[in-house]
Amino acid sequence: MEEEKKSTLDRVELFYLPIFEYKNVISDDQGGALLEFCMQQDYVSTVEGDSSFTSTSADNNVMSKIPEMGNFFEKLVSDISYQIMRQKSTAFAIPNSWCTKTEKGQMSVPHVHKNYYMSGVLYLQDGCCIEMQNPLFKANPFILDVEELTPFTSQSSLFYPQKNSFIIFPAWLEHGIPRWEKDEDRYSIAMNIHPVGQYGLTTSSMYIEPNVY
Numbered sequence: 001m002e003e004e005k006k007s008t009l010d011r012v013e014l015f016y017l018p019i020f021e022y023k024n025v026i027s028d029d030q031g032g033a034l035l036e037f038c039m040q041q042d043y044v045s046t047v048e049g050d051s052s053f054t055s056t057s058a059d060n061n062v063m064s065k066i067p068e069m070g071n072f073f074e075k076l077v078s079d080i081s082y083q084i085m086r087q088k089s090t091a092f093a094i095p096n097s098w099c100t101k102t103e104k105g106q107m108s109v110p111h112v113h114k115n116y117y118m119s120g121v122l123y124l125q126d127g128c129c130i131e132m133q134n135p136l137f138k139a140n141p142f143i144l145d146v147e148e149l150t151p152f153t154s155q156s157s158l159f160y161p162q163k164n165s166f167i168i169f170p171a172w173l174e175h176g177i178p179r180w181e182k183d184e185d186r187y188s189i190a191m192n193i194h195p196v197g198q199y200g201l202t203t204s205s206m207y208i209e210p211n212v213y
Contacts, residue, residue, distance in 0.1 A: 018118075018170060019132070020080060021159075025166040026122070035124045037066070038099040038187040046108060054108040054177050056190075057099040063191060070094050077118065077168060077193050090197030091210060092117075097191035102180045110176040116192035119175075120168040123161045123188055130167070131156050133174035168193070 026034070041062070043055035063070035074092050081089040096116070102108070110133060113119050121130065137155045146153045158178065161167050169175070171192060180186045196210040 017135075017173070018080075018085060018168075019173075020084070020168050021161055022076065022166045022168075023162050024164055025076070026164050028164065031124050031164045034066075034069075034122070034189060035187055037062075038101070038124065038189065039185075041099045041101075043099075043101050052106055054100055054102045054106055056101075060096055060098045062099055062189065063094050063097040070097070073120065073122075073166070073191065074193075076166070077120070080168065089195055089199060091195070092193050093196045093210065094191045094193055097189065100177070100186075100188045100190055102177055102186040104180060104183055104185075106177075107179040108177040110174050112174050113171040113192050116171040116194055118168055118193040119171045119173075119190065120166060120193060121161070121188050121190045122166050123163060125184075125186060125188075126163045127160070127182060128163075128186060128188065129158050129160050129178050131158050131176050131178050132169070135173065 038057075041057040041059060044058050045051065045053060045055050047053040059065075063073075074094055077092045078089060081087045081092070096113075100108075110131070133156045134151075134154055137153075144153075151157065159167070177186075194208070195206075196208045198205065198207050200206045
């Protein structure tokens with residue numbers, strides 16, 4: 001008698017969103033020094049005239065003040081691009097970087113970072129959260145009632161990075177800081193990343209001088 005075969009159902013993962021978390025990327029001592037660095041910055045509101053939103057440092061190139069840290073993250077992105085994503089990327093630069101300050105009751109407007117390839121955030125405290133908007137939700141022309149929200153049906157998802165971790169994600173992915181409910185101010189260091197040198201294919205090739213940034 002032929003053996004009965006059991007039916008199985010597996011989710012097929014054909015594509016990945018390049019979202020990564022590098023845990024314990026810095027030490028507690030380094031994190032403490034960077035937190036103090038953030039506290040010393042001058043800040044401007046991300047929404048003029050409205051104090052209910054996150055502020056960013058007036059300096060939008062803070063990594064230039066700590067070049068050894070900037071070089072470290074540029075090398076880290078290069079390693080992710082080649083070793084994990086298997087791209088023949090030459091090198092990456094961080095032309096744009098800033099500190100964020102979120103006080104109790106504040107949040108940020110969901111946003112993207114135009115003109116950049118990837119974005120990254122370094123988390124210096126416990127309990128921080130980032131909200132990512134699901135790009136497939138907008139692409140799907142259907143919406144159905146659900147029994148419960150799952151990654152298949154959620155419009156957005158909350159992610160809680162560990163203290164001293166670094167997350168990197170596509171700059172086009174809409175994201176934001178949910179309302180902060182703690183008494184202590186929330187700080188992080190955000191950055192935008194761009195390839196430099198020669199990259200692209202044939203009619204889409206590009207060359208950016210590595211020392212431009």
